[in-house]
Structure formats: structure tokens, C-alpha cells
Amino acid sequence: MTATDGAQDVTHEARRRRSFAVISHPDAGKSTLTEALALHARVISEAGAVHGKAGRRGVVSDWMSMEQARGISITSAALQFEYRDCVINLLDTPGHADFSEDTYRVLSAVDSAVMLLDAAKGLEPQTLKLFDVCRHRGIPVLTFINKWDRPGREALELCDELLERIELQPMPLTWPVGVAGQFRGVVDLDDGAFVRYERTAGGATVAPEYRMSPDDAEAEVGEDWTRAVEEAELLTSSDGEFDPTRYEDASATPVLFGAAVLNFGVRRLLDLLIDLAPAPEPRKDADGAPRPLDGEFSAFVFKVQTGMDPAHRDQVAFARVCSGVFERGMVVTNATTKRPFATKYVQQVFGQQRSTMDTAYPGDVIGLVNATALRVGDTLYSGKPAVRFPGLPQFAPAHFAVARPADLSRSKQFRKGVDQLAAEGVVQLLRSDLRGDASPVFAAVGPMQFEVASHRLEHEFSCPVVLDRLPYSAVRRLGDSSQRGIVDAGRRSEVLDRGDGTELALFEDEMSMRVMLRQHPELALESLLAEGD
Numbered sequence: 001m002t003a004t005d006g007a008q009d010v011t012h013e014a015r016r017r018r019s020f021a022v023i024s025h026p027d028a029g030k031s032t033l034t035e036a037l038a039l040h041a042r043v044i045s046e047a048g049a050v051h052g053k054a055g056r057r058g059v060v061s062d063w064m065s066m067e068q069a070r071g072i073s074i075t076s077a078a079l080q081f082e083y084r085d086c087v088i089n090l091l092d093t094p095g096h097a098d099f100s101e102d103t104y105r106v107l108s109a110v111d112s113a114v115m116l117l118d119a120a121k122g123l124e125p126q127t128l129k130l131f132d133v134c135r136h137r138g139i140p141v142l143t144f145i146n147k148w149d150r151p152g153r154e155a156l157e158l159c160d161e162l163l164e165r166i167e168l169q170p171m172p173l174t175w176p177v178g179v180a181g182q183f184r185g186v187v188d189l190d191d192g193a194f195v196r197y198e199r200t201a202g203g204a205t206v207a208p209e210y211r212m213s214p215d216d217a218e219a220e221v222g223e224d225w226t227r228a229v230e231e232a233e234l235l236t237s238s239d240g241e242f243d244p245t246r247y248e249d250a251s252a253t254p255v256l257f258g259a260a261v262l263n264f265g266v267r268r269l270l271d272l273l274i275d276l277a278p279a280p281e282p283r284k285d286a287d288g289a290p291r292p293l294d295g296e297f298s299a300f301v302f303k304v305q306t307g308m309d310p311a312h313r314d315q316v317a318f319a320r321v322c323s324g325v326f327e328r329g330m331v332v333t334n335a336t337t338k339r340p341f342a343t344k345y346v347q348q349v350f351g352q353q354r355s356t357m358d359t360a361y362p363g364d365v366i367g368l369v370n371a372t373a374l375r376v377g378d379t380l381y382s383g384k385p386a387v388r389f390p391g392l393p394q395f396a397p398a399h400f401a402v403a404r405p406a407d408l409s410r411s412k413q414f415r416k417g418v419d420q421l422a423a424e425g426v427v428q429l430l431r432s433d434l435r436g437d438a439s440p441v442f443a444a445v446g447p448m449q450f451e452v453a454s455h456r457l458e459h460e461f462s463c464p465v466v467l468d469r470l471p472y473s474a475v476r477r478l479g480d481s482s483q484r485g486i487v488d489a490g491r492r493s494e495v496l497d498r499g500d501g502t503e504l505a506l507f508e509d510e511m512s513m514r515v516m517l518r519q520h521p522e523l524a525l526e527s528l529l530a531e532g533d
């Protein structure tokens, strides 16, 4: 094969990649949707194992339930499967108790997102936080309104919520026929046809779909049909008409209605990902120069996972390929240390598909096993020229705890360990002159990060720690350093410094922050995006 053939091959492979994540609040149906997507792509033959209906087992969900049993997401990072002529990489965004900075970081490794909403609940806190990050990064979002098979809110109301709360214009592509709870199918707003779904036993297999002309639908369905058509028109005629450029520039979101547990609307979502969602684009390096997709191999590490089991202190670094071809065994350079890194042990991740991976292209995720030298944000590359992608940003923390060594004679190990964990992005490290260096404050997006940090300090640095939680829940960036004294003088507020130079003003809650602002209207507090910048 000539070099030109190789470049064409990479470009072709990159173009058929779709790398995305599902952003949702716990219980909206992310696992169920993941399974339904896998079912449609024929990765598994039957859905249902997540929620344990006897006799039905799925490859993907088996793994998930194993993870659930262990309590946290141990190694899953991405599910890869082929659908039509494309390769789909579905990156996992851990939720529930393991919601953490990693969850946000995953969004730096995707090209688009699917926002999954529960029809009865609409936008929920975790979804909003994740959406903030998508918006900040300009990631295009498709919206899937789930659980339409059971009583929920009105479709129009849910669409209004997107516009009003997050200023995201909904562009429905389907519209539900029958109120939530009496779901009969959808109007396909492409051609006005009625798509009727048929239930399968327990939703275990792909739901058959029947298409009907609008006239036939009106005759058969009657009032529900007329109402659905009218409602959809109301929205599409008031700025909600589908326009792919508004999806690409992330100012509007195509909306689909469905029920993941019954596999309703899932095929349409998959097709949309293929037809609409962006393929990998050249990623900009730290100087802003785009790295051509068909250049030499490059990737960046977006997640490092250390085994919680001391007997198996394995560490897997997950990297997203940005350019070139990755081949197992190749020796790459770590741009941070300039040291070579041998990639003999590479896994494709997720479920029983954790086979070794031989080749990967832009958009794919590789799991590098025993990669103790790799840190979140590191760039890997081969050949010349060298490349370094921008480091990953820090995000707005929501949990705080003062850390100190349980045994003061181990202060040296403590300092070393704490610096190491902060460098790896396991927790953020906050300090202040008032508190002094001996008791730094750990800050995290999710409390599980504290567990990981104290576990590692104890087992890797032989330094058990005591963590005292601080009662802060409202965080802002202090806009003017000279006002630090005002916040520090508050009874339950203080300013702490983060390594990136940000001064974080912490308050017990939003209310106490407002009280201080009333007393000191001059106080410059800036909201901290979910993505710290």
C-alpha cells in the first residue's frame, strides 16, 4: 500500500466514524437506550438483561449489570459497533454515584451528544450540567424524549422547556401520536407519514414499524392523529423547522420521541446519528493548528482508571484517536514526558468485547493497559512533527473536603501523593494562605472522586487520610482579588486558590451568597461554567 492509499484509507475510516455520548440524569433510561441501540445494530440479539427479565441475556448489559453489582463503572469507556456503513463509538458518561469530573471529560472526546430526557421529568440537574459542557464546547446535540409509553408531560411543554430553560431551539423530526401513556406511534415530519410501532414481548427484540399515509392515519387514528399534526405544525411554524446547519452550530436540537424499553424510535435515532451527526474533524493542537486526520497517529488521554482492587493495581488510560492509524504494538511518544510508550497491551473496551484491539482510526477510543506513566490530558503521537493537544480543563467542583494525613509522621508521603493525584486530575487541589499548606482542600465534581483519592493515598502512598467535608454548595469565581477579604470575613464562606490561578469563592448555599451580595453589591462574582476555563 502506498502512502497515498494509507491517507485515503484513514480519511475514509474517519468519515464513517460517529463518536458520541448520551447525556442524561440517572434513571432517564441511558442503559436501556444503550442496549436498544446495540440491539438495532445487532450487537446483541435480545435486550432486557439490564433489568433482569429471566431468560434474556445481552452481551452488553451483562457487563453493565456486572458493573452495577460492583457499584461503580470499572472499565467501560466506549461501546463500538457497526451500523449501516458506519462505525459508532458510544462513549460512556458515568452517572449515579460515579458522576465525576471524568463524566465531563468524556465530552471532550466526542463529536456529538444525545440528550436523553424522561418524558415525565424533562430537563433534570445532571443533564443540565452536562448540557452546559456541550454548549461550551459547541457540541451538537440530538434530543430523545424517552418513556413515551407511560404517563408524562405534554410534548409541547417539553419542547418549550428546552427553549425557555436552556435556549435550545427544538426542531422535532417526529411527533408523538397519543398522549404519553397511550403512545400509538409518531408522525414522521419528513413526509407526514404515520409510523406505528408494534410491541414485542417485553421489548426484547426490535419493534416492527408500519408506515401509513396521512389520510389512512386520520381514518384509523382519528382525533389523536389530528391533534399530533396540529401540535407539530405549531412548533415547526414557529422557528422549529428542521435546519441541519442549526444542529451543526449547536443552536438547535432535532427532537425524537420514543420508548427505549420497547425499542420505539430507536432505529430513527441510529439513522439520524449516521445521517446527521458529525464525523471526526481535525483537532486543534495547543497552538490552534488543526492536526490533519490523515497525518501521523495522535491521540489524547481523557480518562485514567486505576483498579480499586489493591491486588490488581492495573491502570487503564483511555485515549481518543485524533489522527492517523493506531496499530497495536506501535511505540508512541508521550508529548508531556517526551518518553516513548509501547502499546503492546491495548483493549477495545466495553463488555465482553474487551478483546485486544489491533487497529484504530480517528474517533475511536483505545484503552491502554498498565499505562502508569499516562495522565489525563496527555497527548500521544508517533512520527514527526511532534504534537500536543490543549490540556483538559478543570470543571466547577460541587464537593469539598479538607484532607490531612491520619498519621502526622507521614506528612511527606501525604504531600507527594496529594500532588500526584492533583496532577492526574483525580481531585482538584485548593489552598489558601489562611488554611496553610498542611491541610489542602480536595474539590470534586462527584463524591466518588474523594473515595478514589483516599483509597489511592492509602494504598499507593501508604498514607491513610482523614477527609472532613466542608459545607459548601455554591461556587463562584472571584472576579477581583482585592475583594478576597470580604468573602473570607463571612461566617460560612471563604476563597480558595486552584492550581490554574482561579480564585474560587465558596458559600454554604446560594441563599447565603445572595445575602452577602446584598451587603456587598460591589462584590464581583462570576458564574463558573460546568467547564472551568
Ligand code: G4P
Residues within 6 Å of the ligand: 024, 025, 026, 027, 028, 029, 030, 031, 032, 033, 050, 051, 052, 146, 147, 148, 149, 150, 258, 259, 260, 261, 262
Ligand atoms: P439509567 O441508565 O439512565 O439510569 O436508566 P435505566 O436504563 O437503568 O432505566 C431506568 C428505569 O427506567 C428502568 O426501570 C427502565 O426499565 C426504565 N425505562 C427505560 N426506558 C424506558 C421506557 O422507554 N419506558 C418505560 N416505561 N420505562 C423505561 P426500573 O424500574 O429501574 O427497572 P425495571 O423494572 O425495568 O427492571
